[in-house]
Amino acid sequence: MKVAVVGIGLIGGSLMIDLRKRKFAGWITGVDTNVQHQNIALLCGLVDEIGNLEDAIDKSDLIVLATPVNTNCSMLPVILDRIEGTSKVVTDMGSASYTHLKMPTIYSV
Numbered sequence: 001m002k003v004a005v006v007g008i009g010l011i012g013g014s015l016m017i018d019l020r021k022r023k024f025a026g027w028i029t030g031v032d033t034n035v036q037h038q039n040i041a042l043l044c045g046l047v048d049e050i051g052n053l054e055d056a057i058d059k060s061d062l063i064v065l066a067t068p069v070n071t072n073c074s075m076l077p078v079i080l081d082r083i084e085g086t087s088k089v090v091t092d093m094g095s096a097s098y099t100h101l102k103m104p105t106i107y108s109v
Contacts, residue, residue: 004056004063006031006075008041011093012066016046029056057082065092 003025005012009032019025030047032038041047057063057079065072065079072092079090 001025001062002027002029002060004029004031004051004060005047006053006056006063006065007067007071007093008032008037008047009034009066012064013037013041013046015064015066015093016041020046025062027059029059031056053078054082057088061088063088063090065090065094069094 001024003019005016005028008016008030012030012032016025016028016030019028027049028047029049029051030038030041031051031053032041038050042050051059053075063079063083065075067075069092072094076090083090
């Protein structure tokens with residue numbers, strides 16, 4: 001499975017370690033604006049590549065959001081629009097999912 005992890009800091013990095021350990025992901029694309037996080041993830045073998053959000057979404061079967069909840073909420077509509085009509089799955093590592101419930105319900109499941 002091809003996985004995109006958006007936000008490759010502590011939470012995203014921990015997830016990628018486990019994805020590798022369990023052989024869940026055949027390919028991991030990391031997305032992060034922090035160049036230090038990008039370099040560490042590449043050097044440690046946590047990701048196969050660093051990409052931008054759009055390319056990572058297009059290449060992946062599973063998109064995991066590991067950024068702050070407010071960032072997840074701002075990215076989610078863009079991601080959902082991009083994957084509409086596909087079998088791609090989006091999930092998040094946020095601890096305050098209630099915030100997502102307050103988002104406008106313009107997307108059907």
